[in-house]
Amino acid sequence: MFTHDLHDNFLPFEVERGNQKLSIGGYARLQSAIAEQREKDPNAILVDAGDFAMGTLFQTIYSTDAPGLQTMGRMGYDATTLGNHEFDFRSEGLASSLRAAKDSGEKLPSIVASNTIFPKDKNGKIPVNIQTLKDAMDEYDVKDYIVIERKGIRIGIIGLMGKEAAGNAPMSGVMFDDAIESAKSTVATLKNEEHVDLVIALSHAGTSAVPSQSEDEIIAKNVPDIDVIISGHSHTTLEEPLIVGTTILGSAGEYGENLGVLNISKNEHDKWILNHYELRSIDDSLPLDSTITETIDIYKEAIQENYLDDFGMEFDEVLAYSPFDFTSFSTLGVNQQEEPIGNLIGDSYIHMVEQLEGDDYEPIAAAVVPVGTIRDSFSKGDITVSHVFNVNSLGIGPDEISGYPLLDIYLTGKELKTIAEVDASITPIMNEVQLFIAGLSYTFNPNRFIFNKVTDISLQSIEGVKEEIDDKTLYRVVGGLYSVQMLPFVNEKSFGILSVVPKTKEGTPVKNFEDQIIYMNEHQEVKEWYAIANYFKSFIKINGVAHVPTYYAQTHDRKIVVHDSSMWAILKNPNAIILTAYAVLLAFVGILVLLVMLVVRRRKRKKEKLIG
CATH class of the missing domain: 1.20.5 (Single alpha-helices involved in coiled-coils or other helix-helix interfaces)
Known part of the structure; x- marks a missing residue:
């Protein structure tokens, strides 16, 4: 049995299937499916391919309570590996989480991390923060591989971090060896020294429709002695497994929507072959396991006391009612276009700062929201604190509290235009950098030459009033810590053709982005999710409940895409x-x-x- 990319989705959530909205997932239901499978085969193993943490309010107690690892232990997981999101709170956060899990005294899943290495500084020493993580991993007994035995079969399990996934953990502090070379070495040890009969790789590398980017298929081709790969990171749902040579590759989808079940046996040539593969849907046909339900309730109390109370909000508090659906998360960002949810988030950042500063408010020209930082969407109905957090759940601030903080910087008018050009030109190459920019209205033609796609741009207020942008004027811009830190990379991604240099109010380049963080008081950072929650509460109330205005049921010419392939349209201006x-x-x-x-x-x- 297998899962991956659970992302702390302890509770059921709603998805669209055709014209229906279904309640799926949740660890209490997942446990019931696992129990049913164990009744059929008590010797079945249960594994996970990483990113078990980060994505819901449960991540707020990641470092103190390790809810994911503890709950996986209670559910009977034999092994998991570390995904890139396990490093979201940096090496110190992961170290604290591992220690919290170990100190709980609970039975825990083994962690395999075959290609994680601890870099040394120029003096040949491991930096203090990385040494702290290494010590915690040693205490937890994280290994390159484990060997378990079932039905007389010796099973070797390894854990791999893929190249693309490693690139998504820039603040981890650790490094990762090449997955293929690490797998070859570790598998050779399992075969020659441990004499295992079966090799399973828990790989956080993923698959892709583009062959050159399908890392787990490439691993399978290059390391044929891996018998089974459980493929995480890409959130792929494989209704049928991929067979690469003799390697069987399975993916069960994201957030615990399914429990993967794989049954194999050896043929006459002593090779493992597939007998049965299915993805068991975790839906409301499954009962809620009482033990896991009690566990979740305990964690919810800890979240309330240790996190939400500081923001004056409650886990299931209804912030507003939406009379309409926003674009489904599954299709959000697929097309290069304006999205109401992007408008709402950007507007919420501006509203938050305006509310905090009151009479001293210095106007914000633009709020930048990358599609890659939006992790969920909103549906028609009640919108709770928990829902809002899920939408902007990423990261941590220097306060070591979950959630990226807002900060402000200053850009010239020319740089504002450059940001719009980045959205227009680089999004087709890297869709995750697509931007929603509150405060601007710009038109671009995808058929024009790269870095020359924007044909018209101006400032635009929420009421739709437009104003010309002056290239030399400094404009105040707000965004999340991660988003704003990425702006200087425009230079790199455009091969030096475009340039954006975040500045202070005085016009000097920002040296430390954390100095630009916006605070609610002397010590409390304004978190992205909190700005959104606060904005929902500001809407006009009907029968005592705030209602999302119909303004956000439509677009407002903030991003206008004109597909014109005529020669004049391509060459003019x-x-x-x-x-x-x-x-x-x-x-x-x-x-x-x-x-x-x-x-x-x-x-x-x-x-x-x-x-x-």
């Missing part, structure tokens, strides 16, 4: 970048023409001499 490119191209053509003319003239002279 070139910006400085394209004019430079034209100049380089013309110079190249000129040189080419000159060279051709010289060659022709030389041949002509040579011919005349021969005739003479």
Whole structure:
């Protein structure tokens, strides 16, 4: 049995299936499905391929209570691996979580992490924070591999972090060896020294429709002695397993929507073959396991006391009622377009700062919201604190409290235009960087040359009033810590063609982004999710309940996409970048023409001499 990418989804949640909304998932239901399977086969193993943490309010007690690991232990998981999100609270956060789990005295799942390495500084020593994590991993007994025995079969289990996933854990402090080379080495040890009969890889690398990006398929091709790969990270749902050579590869989808079940046996050639594969839907046909339900209730109390009380909010508190659905999370960001949820989040950031500053409010020109930081959506009905947190659940601030804080920076008008161009030009290459920008209205044509797609841009108030942008003026911009920190990478992603340099109010480049954090009081950071929750509470009340205005049921010309492939539409109004490119191209053509003319003239002279 297997899962992956659970992301702390302890409670059932709602999804759209066709025209229906279904309640699925939840660990109490998942436990019932696991129990049913164990009745059929008490010797079945239960594993997880990482990212068991981060995504709901339960992450707020990750470092103090380790709810994911403790609950997986109670559910009987044999092993899991570390995904990139287990490092979201940096090395110190993971270390604290491992220690909290170990100190609980609970039976815990084994953790396998075969390609994690601890870098040393220039003096040959492991930095203090990384040493703290290493010590915690040693105390928990995290291993390169484990060997368990069932039905007389020796089973070796390894854990891998993929390249793309490792890139999504930039603050982990650790490094990761090449997954293929680590797998080859570890599998060789299992085969030659441990004499295992079966090798299972819990791989947080993922699959993709693009063959060159389907890391787990590539691992399977290069390490054929892996018999089974449980593939996490890409949140893939494989209704049928992938067979790569003799390796069986399974994925059960995200958030505990399904329990994967895989049954294999050896054939006459001593190779493991597939007998049965299914994804058991975790829906409301399954009863709630009472023990896991009690566990969840205890954790909810801890969340309330240790986190939500500081924000003056309650776990299931209804903030507002939405009379309509927002774009489903499954399709959010698929198309390059304006989205009402992006508008709402950006507007909430601006509203939060305006409310905090009161009469001293300094106008914010724009709020930046990347689609990659939006982790869920809102549906018609009551919107609770828990729902809002799920939508913007990522990260941690320097206060070591869950949730990215808001901060403000200053950009020139030219840089504001550059951000819009980044959205227009880089999104088709990296969809996760698609931006929703409250405060701007811009038009772009996807058919135009890269870095020259935006054809019109202006400031736009929430009421729709437009104002011309002055290239040299400094404008105040607000966004989450992660989002704003990523802005300087525009240089890198555009090969140095575009530039965005976040600045202070005085116009000097920001050296430490944490200095720009916005606070609710002397010590409490304004978290992204809290700004959204606060905004919901500000809406007009009907029968005592705030209602989301119909303004957010539609778009408002903040991002206008015009598909025009005519030659005039593509070539008109070139910006400085394209004019430079034209100049380089013309110079190249000129040189080419000159060279051709010289060659022709030389041949002509040579011919005349021969005739003479």
